[in-house]
Amino acid sequence: MSNSDRYARLFEPVKIGPLTARNRFYQVPHCCALGHIRPQAHAAMREVKADGGWAVVSTEETEIHPTSDISPYAEQRIWDERDIPALKLMTDAVHAKGALAAIELAHNGNHAGNLYSRTPPLGVTDMQVDIGYPKQARRILKKEIKAFRQWHRDAALRAKAAGFDVIYVYAGHRMTLTHQFLLPDMNTRIDEYGGSLENRARLLQELLIDTREAVGDTCAVAFRFAVDEMKGPEGMQASEEGRAVVEMMAELPDLWDVNVSEWDNDSLTTRFEPEDGYQVKYMEFVKSVTTKPVVGVGRLSSPDMMLSLVKRGVMDFIGAARPSIADPFLPNKIQNGEIESIRECIGCNICVSCDNIGIPIRCTQNPTMGEEWRQGWHPESIPKKQSDKRVLVVGAGAAGLECTMQLAKRGFDVFLSEKSDTAGGRCLRESTLKGLSAWRRVVDHRVHEISQQANAQIFWDSDLSPDEIIELECDDVIIATGCHWRNDGVGQHQALGIPGLDRLNVYTPDDVMDGTKLPGHTVIYDQEQGYLGGVIADHLATTSKALSFVTPGSVVSAWTTYTLEQARVQKSLIEENVNIVANKRIVRASEGGVTLRCVFTEQEETLQCDNLILLTQRAPNAGLYNELKAVIDAGGKASMPSLHLIGDAEAPAMIVDAVYSGHKMAREIDMDAAAIDAILYRREIPSLSS
Numbered sequence: 001m002s003n004s005d006r007y008a009r010l011f012e013p014v015k016i017g018p019l020t021a022r023n024r025f026y027q028v029p030h031c032c033a034l035g036h037i038r039p040q041a042h043a044a045m046r047e048v049k050a051d052g053g054w055a056v057v058s059t060e061e062t063e064i065h066p067t068s069d070i071s072p073y074a075e076q077r078i079w080d081e082r083d084i085p086a087l088k089l090m091t092d093a094v095h096a097k098g099a100l101a102a103i104e105l106a107h108n109g110n111h112a113g114n115l116y117s118r119t120p121p122l123g124v125t126d127m128q129v130d131i132g133y134p135k136q137a138r139r140i141l142k143k144e145i146k147a148f149r150q151w152h153r154d155a156a157l158r159a160k161a162a163g164f165d166v167i168y169v170y171a172g173h174r175m176t177l178t179h180q181f182l183l184p185d186m187n188t189r190i191d192e193y194g195g196s197l198e199n200r201a202r203l204l205q206e207l208l209i210d211t212r213e214a215v216g217d218t219c220a221v222a223f224r225f226a227v228d229e230m231k232g233p234e235g236m237q238a239s240e241e242g243r244a245v246v247e248m249m250a251e252l253p254d255l256w257d258v259n260v261s262e263w264d265n266d267s268l269t270t271r272f273e274p275e276d277g278y279q280v281k282y283m284e285f286v287k288s289v290t291t292k293p294v295v296g297v298g299r300l301s302s303p304d305m306m307l308s309l310v311k312r313g314v315m316d317f318i319g320a321a322r323p324s325i326a327d328p329f330l331p332n333k334i335q336n337g338e339i340e341s342i343r344e345c346i347g348c349n350i351c352v353s354c355d356n357i358g359i360p361i362r363c364t365q366n367p368t369m370g371e372e373w374r375q376g377w378h379p380e381s382i383p384k385k386q387s388d389k390r391v392l393v394v395g396a397g398a399a400g401l402e403c404t405m406q407l408a409k410r411g412f413d414v415f416l417s418e419k420s421d422t423a424g425g426r427c428l429r430e431s432t433l434k435g436l437s438a439w440r441r442v443v444d445h446r447v448h449e450i451s452q453q454a455n456a457q458i459f460w461d462s463d464l465s466p467d468e469i470i471e472l473e474c475d476d477v478i479i480a481t482g483c484h485w486r487n488d489g490v491g492q493h494q495a496l497g498i499p500g501l502d503r504l505n506v507y508t509p510d511d512v513m514d515g516t517k518l519p520g521h522t523v524i525y526d527q528e529q530g531y532l533g534g535v536i537a538d539h540l541a542t543t544s545k546a547l548s549f550v551t552p553g554s555v556v557s558a559w560t561t562y563t564l565e566q567a568r569v570q571k572s573l574i575e576e577n578v579n580i581v582a583n584k585r586i587v588r589a590s591e592g593g594v595t596l597r598c599v600f601t602e603q604e605e606t607l608q609c610d611n612l613i614l615l616t617q618r619a620p621n622a623g624l625y626n627e628l629k630a631v632i633d634a635g636g637k638a639s640m641p642s643l644h645l646i647g648d649a650e651a652p653a654m655i656v657d658a659v660y661s662g663h664k665m666a667r668e669i670d671m672d673a674a675a676i677d678a679i680l681y682r683r684e685i686p687s688l689s690s
C-alpha cells in the first residue's frame with residue numbers, strides 16, 4: 001500500500017457547518033507575537049501553513065473590544081472596522097492556498113490588564129487581574145452582559161467581513177471571560193449567570209446562539225473548550241462538569257475544538273510529558289456526545305497516531321499548533337509519502353516563550369518560522385545556488401548540520417568535517433539528560449536530510465588543521481565548532497572568576513554530560529538561570545544523595561517561566577529534596593565549601609560541599625577559527641577561502657539560535673552585505689492615521 005493510500009483517511013474532506021474542509025488537518029489557534037502589530041508577517045506565516053496542506057488555518061486569540069486589551073502582548077485585534085484590512089491580509093493569503101481561515105474571538109476578562117486602553121478590566125466577579133499587575137477587574141454588571149453579547153456579535157460580523165470562514169467562541173485556558181463564568185472557583189455570582197452549571201454556562205450558550213444568528217448563514221461556528229483543568233476534583237474535570245458542558249451544548253456549535261487548561265497543561269513540554277497525544281485521555285469522550293466534528297490536540301506529529309485517532313473515532317480533525325510550527329508542510333509530506341522528512345516538534349516551547357517575551361515567534365526545529373515576511377524564508381524552498389562554490393563546514397552540531405543541509409539543498413558541493421564519530425554536538429549531548437531525549441529529533445532530521453543529498457559528504461573523526469583546511473581549496477569555510485562551559489567562574493557578576501576554585505572539585509555541565517561521577521555533596525551554581533541548570537539538578541537528583549542548587553534568582557531556572565515550565569521544574573526539585581538556595585551568589589570557594597552572598601543584603605554565609613558545578617558562562621570554541629584566520633590573513637596562496645563563524649562558536653546561545661545561525665549562513669553565502677541588511681532590518685511601519 002502506498003503512503004497516500006495508507007493515510008487516505010486523513011485526507012478525506014470533512015463538513016463543518018455550511019463549509020467543507022479539504023482534509024482533516026486543522027491548525028488550531030496559536031499565538032505568535034506577530035498579531036495586530038505585525039499583520040504582514042502574520043499573514044505570511046499563516047499562508048505558509050495553508051500552502052503546506054492544512055485545511056483550516058486559525059489566528060491567535062483576537063481581542064473583540066478595548067475592554068479586552070492584553071497589551072503588551074501582541075495578539076490579534078478586532079476592536080472595530082479599522083482592524084478589518086489587516087486581518088484580511090491573512091484570509092486572502094490563506095484562501096489563495098486553498099484553506100479555510102478561522103478566527104478565535106476572545107474577551108479576556110480578568111486576563112486583560114487593559115494597560116493600553118486603561119479601561120477598568122471586566123471580570124465575572126471582582127478579582128485581581130492575572131497578568132502580574134496590581135490592578136483588579138470589576139464584576140461585569142448584568143446590563144453590561146447584554147452589551148458584551150453585542151460586542152461579540154459585532155466582532156463576529158466584522159470577522160465575516162474580513163473573510164473568515166470559521167468563527168470561534170472561546171472558553172479555555174482560564175483566559176477568557178466566558179471560561180471564567182463557567183468555572184466555579186471564579187464565578188461567585190448570585191444572579192442567573194452564577195451558581196448552577198446551567199447558570200454559569202448561560203453566557204456561553206448565548207454567545208454560541210448569537211454567533212450562529214449573526215454569521216451562521218455562511219460561516220461555521222467553532223467552540224474552543226477546555227474539558228479538563230488537570231487538577232482533579234479541585235478544577236473542572238472531563239468526567240464531571242467538563243462532560244456536562246459538552247452534553248448541554250452538544251449540537252450548538254458546528255465544531256468542537258477541545259483541549260485542557262491552563263496553557264501550561266495545554267502546551268506541556270516533552271520534558272514533563274514525553275508522550276505525544278497526551279490530551280487524548282481527557283477529550284476522547286467528546287465524540288460520543290456530539291454529532292459535530294471534533295478537533296483535538298497534544299503534540300500530534302506521528303501520522304500513524306493520527307490515523308489511529310481518526311479510525312478509533314477519537315477525533316475528526318488532527319489539531320496542531322506546535323507540530324504545525326515545527327513543520328508547516330506536515331500534511332503535504334504525509335500525503336506525498338515524505339514521512340522521513342517531517343520535522344517533528346521537540347516540545348521545547350521556544351515558540352511559546354516568544355509570545356511570553358513579546359518577540360516574533362521562532363522555532364527550534366523550523367528556523368524559517370516567523371521569518372516568512374521579513375526575510376522571505378520558506379520552510380521547504382530555498383534559492384538555488386548563484387555560483388559553483390565548494391564549501392567546507394566544520395562541526396556537526398545544530399548549526400553545522402542545518403547549514404550543511406541547506407547548502408546542499410541549494411546545490412553547493414558541501415563537506416562537513418566532524419571531530420567526533422557522531423553528529424549532534426551539544427544538542428545530542430543534552431538529549432542524554434533527564435527529560436530531554438526529544439532534543440535528538442533536531443539531529444536525526446538533519447542527518448537524514450543530508451544523507452539524501454549526493455552533493456553533501458560528512459567526514460567523521462576529522463580534526464583538520466588550518467593548513468589541511470587550506471589544502472582542501474574550498475571557496476568558503478564555515479566554522480561551527482560550538483562552545484564549552486567555563487570552569488573558572490567567570491560570569492556576569494565576576495569578570496575575573498570566582499577565587500579559590502583550585503581548592504574544590506569543580507565541574508561544568510559538560511562533565512555531567514560526559515557521565516562524570518560526583519560522590520558526596522554537590523552544589524550546582526546556576527548563575528545563568530536558563531533551562532540547563534534545572535535540568536542538571538533534576539538529572540543528578542536521581543543518583544545524588546546530597547544536592548544543593550544555588551541561584552542569584554528568586555526561583556529555580558527563572559527563564560523557564562517563558563516556556564511555561566518553571567513551576568514544574570521547581571516542584572520536581574523540591575520533591576527530589578534538592579536544597580534550593582535562592583537569592584545568593586557564590587563569591588569564594590575554599591576547601592570543603594563555598595561562600596554565598598545575599599544579592600540584597602550582601603550578608604555572607606558558607607555552604608559545605610565536595611563538588612561544585614558551575615553554570616556561569618560559556619566560552620566559544622573559536623581556536624580553529626582564530627588560527628585559520630591568522631593563516632588566511634598572512635596570505636601566501638593565490639586564493640584563500642572566505643571564512644565564517646556561526647552558532648555557539650560565534651556567540652553561545654540556545655539551540656534555536658544555532659539552527660537559525662546555520663540556516664542564515666546557508667542563505668547568505670552568495671549574497672552581498674547590502675542585500676543581507678536590507679532583508680534583516682525590514683520592518684512593518686505603523687500607518688500615521690488614527
Ligand code: ADP
Pocket residue numbers: 394395396397398399400417418419420422423424425426427462463464480481482483621624646647648649655658
Ligand atoms: P552549535 O550549537 O553551534 O551547532 P555544538 O557544540 O552543538 O555547536 O556543535 C559543535 C560540533 O563541532 C560538535 O559536534 C563538535 O564535536 C564539533 N567540533 C568542535 N571542534 C571541531 C573541530 N576542530 N573540527 C571538527 N569538528 C569540531
Ligand code: SF4
Pocket residue numbers: 321322323325326344345346347348349350351352362363364365366
Ligand atoms: Fe515544537 Fe519547540 Fe518548535 Fe515549539 S519551538 S514548535 S515546541 S520544536
